[in-house]
Amino acid sequence: MITLWTILFALIAGGILGYSGTLKDFFEKHLDNIITLGLVILLFSMGIKIGINEEILSSLTNLSVKAAVISICAITGSVLIMRILTAKFFQ
Amino acid sequence: MTWLVLGSVIGGIIFGYSIIPDEIIKQMDTIITCALAFLLFLIGIDLGRNKSVIIKIKSLGVKILFIPISIALGSILGASFAGIILGMPFNESSAVGAGFGWYSLSSVILTQMYNAEIGTLAFLTNVFRELFAFMAIPLIAKHIGKCEAIAPGGATTMDTTLPLIAKTVGGEAAVMAFINGAVLSMLVPVLVPLLIKLPF
Numbered sequence: 001m002i003t004l005w006t007i008l009f010a011l012i013a014g015g016i017l018g019y020s021g022t023l024k025d026f027f028e029k030h031l032d033n034i035i036t037l038g039l040v041i042l043l044f045s046m047g048i049k050i051g052i053n054e055e056i057l058s059s060l061t062n063l064s065v066k067a068a069v070i071s072i073c074a075i076t077g078s079v080l081i082m083r084i085l086t087a088k089f090f091q
Numbered sequence: 092m093t094w095l096v097l098g099s100v101i102g103g104i105i106f107g108y109s110i111i112p113d114e115i116i117k118q119m120d121t122i123i124t125c126a127l128a129f130l131l132f133l134i135g136i137d138l139g140r141n142k143s144v145i146i147k148i149k150s151l152g153v154k155i156l157f158i159p160i161s162i163a164l165g166s167i168l169g170a171s172f173a174g175i176i177l178g179m180p181f182n183e184s185s186a187v188g189a190g191f192g193w194y195s196l197s198s199v200i201l202t203q204m205y206n207a208e209i210g211t212l213a214f215l216t217n218v219f220r221e222l223f224a225f226m227a228i229p230l231i232a233k234h235i236g237k238c239e240a241i242a243p244g245g246a247t248t249m250d251t252t253l254p255l256i257a258k259t260v261g262g263e264a265a266v267m268a269f270i271n272g273a274v275l276s277m278l279v280p281v282l283v284p285l286l287i288k289l290p291f
Contacts, residue, residue: 007250010128011269014135021140028140032258035133039254040099042126043225046251047103048111049119050218063208067215070173071223074188074216077169078242079231081161086238089157 092229092259100225130254134265137257144262151267158267159274162242163282166191170216183209186287190217191245191275192224192252200283209287221247225255232259241268246279248272 017023027034107116138144148155170188171181187209190197194217202210224243232240240260244252249272257265 006124006128007131010131011135011138014132014137015139016135018136018139019142023136023140027136031133031137035130035137035254035258036095038126038130038133039258040095042123042130042251042254043096043099044103044106045119045123045126047100047105048107048116049103049123050100050222051104051107051109052111052116052119063212064215064219066177066179067212067219069177070170070184070187070212070216071219073169073173073176074166074220074245075169075223075227075243077167077172078162078165078245079227079235079239081165081168082158082239082242083235085157085161086236089154 093226096225096229096255100222127250127254131250134254134257138262138265141262144266147263148266155267155270156274158238158241159271159278162245162271163189163191163275163278165242166245167282167286181291182287182289183212185289186283187213187216189279189282189286190220191279192217192220192247193245193276193279194218194221196279197283200280201287204284205287213283220245221251224252228252228255229259232256237261237264238267240264241271244268244272246272246275249276 166188167185171185173188174181174184177184183205186201186205187197190213194214197217198210198214200210201213220243224245224247227243228240231243237260240256241248241264244256247253248256248268253265253268253272256268260268
């Protein structure tokens, strides 16, 4: 499990490096592609964690249908309220 | 981007379920932590060289707190609506929804304070929330809007879904997403116990 300190340290260290402008052109040009590659590795690894989790796979029954309904409604609810809010405050 | 996300996650699930060696399984958490720390470092670089982002965020000021508040409200309302469909009491459905995607913490709290079934439901619901968020973020960023793309991730927008938001929405949204995730993460251990204690 990643800690808050790891997150902050990684972000701030990157921020200072980016702000200082000492990066080589190569890295600047390809940053977007490197992020995409990193994302694929992250998502693939998180997929593996789900694939090896007995609890998730074995309860793919009644409880997981409930879980899917609740998570979809929670996501939809938060997007809807966010939509109303952005229309009012962030224009 | 949505297809890349879907392909990576589903590929990982199949790989993990079928052919992965035990030695790699033991290292999964380390691999995820390293990949995430590396990505956050890159996002830091991207934000650091893009100096206009900080100025824009500063101009938003306290208004930025409207984002986590509305996501918290929307998640709890949405989850309790699901609870009505599923015939669950309000305290159970709202507490499960108040996990905001932080499955480890919400499931532990509910198992300890309430019962194992709701704890497991909170675990699954919030794993699904994270999973669905990965798929929804690129779509919402493209078709609905920047701020809305932060909403599905809930509390995970300060870590696991942050790289995807930075990639598909941009630096300004990444900073908002980080603040959003931090505030929602603080709310999980407060709201989950509070909601599950309700008598209805």
